[in-house]
Amino acid sequence: MHIKWMARQLVSPKCRSQVLMAGLLLCFMCAIFMGIALIVDSAGFKKVSFQLNDEVQTKSTEDHTLCVLVPFRNRFEELLEFAPHVHKFLNRQNVNHKLVVINQQDQFRFNRASLINAGFLETRSFCDYIAMHDVDLLPMNGALSYAFPELGPFHLSAPHLHPLYHYRTFVGGILLIQSKHFEMLNGLSNRYWGWGREDDEFFVRMKKAKLMLGRPANLTTGYRSFRHIHDRNKRPRDQNRFFDQFEKTRRVDKETGVSTVKYKVDSVSELVINEAPVTIINVSLECDIKLTPWCLQADDHAMYNKTLLQTHPHQPQL
Structure with missing residues (x-):
């Protein structure tokens, strides 16, 4: 498939011409990771059951289908490397799978989290477990098993293996979970606009539900178990915190999740990237600006503040 056509499918209308003219090189800078322990009660971590072995991965994969859900926006260069690598990796393990990219096309x-929720709803009819999978993280050790997590959620990119994040309650990067468990937890919170923290809130959901969290053991490759392909000089992470976002997102969200996510499917495309079949679901998320005004891009804050001043003169502005 022609590269230019693929690029048009994977970037928002506002960015298409820029992506093509720049040869798909995106200009971002990576910000420094922030500790986010405020969202959980650290004293309660001792009660969490960590299955630090791969017993949960011994179930045969023949009767199961994995949906690899990849939240995505303007990461075409990384996807070109990710899709064939993960497809071959899963084939070597005989894992029935579908690579599903949920591409955010709106201007928020x-x-x-909302992209994963949307991807789950669109694929749950043919997958009985999912991998919440970052597009910039590639498994390198063949012993990292993507098999059905029989006993509970399985955090493949565990803190002792992930190249960057090593705090004990980290569950980001790559997490395998049965569809029934994802629904039981009501998926992920939809309040996390911008980068980070949604996985820490999901950790608390698993903890409160008393699910056993499994992690790989007996691997000798350590931090070399994965390759992180995010280019911090080209693609920054949006770590900005606007309005009362920090205060509102440091608590467990008991209201939003997969049952409340609002989105529209704009189109669905089937691509093949170096022999790897990929389903692209182009979605536009919806945002209730009254509840989470921090979904707005910084350029839209002036208009928001002007409207807010007219309608609610005593309410804090962005």
């Missing part, structure tokens, strides 16, 4: 800030 990136929302990884």
Whole structure:
């Protein structure tokens, strides 16, 4: 398939011409990771059951289908490397799978959690477990098993293996979970616009539901178990916190999740990237600006403040 056509499918209308003219090189800078322990009660971590072995991965994969859900926006260069690598990796393990990219096309800030929620709803009819999978993280050790997580959620990119994040309650990067468990937890919170923290809130959901969290053991490759292909000089992470976002997102969200996510499917495309079949679901997320005004891009804050001043003169502005 022609590269230019593929690029048009994977970037928002506002960015298409820029992506093509720049040869798909995106200009971002990576910000420094922030500790986010405020969202959980650290004293309660001792009660969490960590299955630090791969017993949960011994179930045969023949009767199961994995949907690899990849939240996405303007990461075409990374996808070109990710799709064939993961497809071959899963084939070697005989894992029945579908690679599903959920591409955010609206003008709001990136929302990884809502994209995963939307991807789950669009694929749950043919997959009985999912991998919440970052597009910039590639498994390198063949012993990292994507098999059906029989005993509970399985955090493949565990803190002792992930190249960057090593705090004990980290569950980001790559997490395998049965569809029934994802629904039981009501998926992920939809309040996390911008980069980070949604996976820490999901950790608390698993903890409160008393699910056993499994992680790989007996691997000798350590931080070399994965390759992180995010280019911090080209693609920054949106770590900005606007309005009362920090205060509102440091608590467990008991209201939003997969049952409340609002989105529209704009189109669905089937691509083949170096022999790897990929389903692209182009979606536009919806945002209730009254509840989460921090979904707005910084350029839209002036208009928001002007409207807010007219309608609610005593309410804090962005």
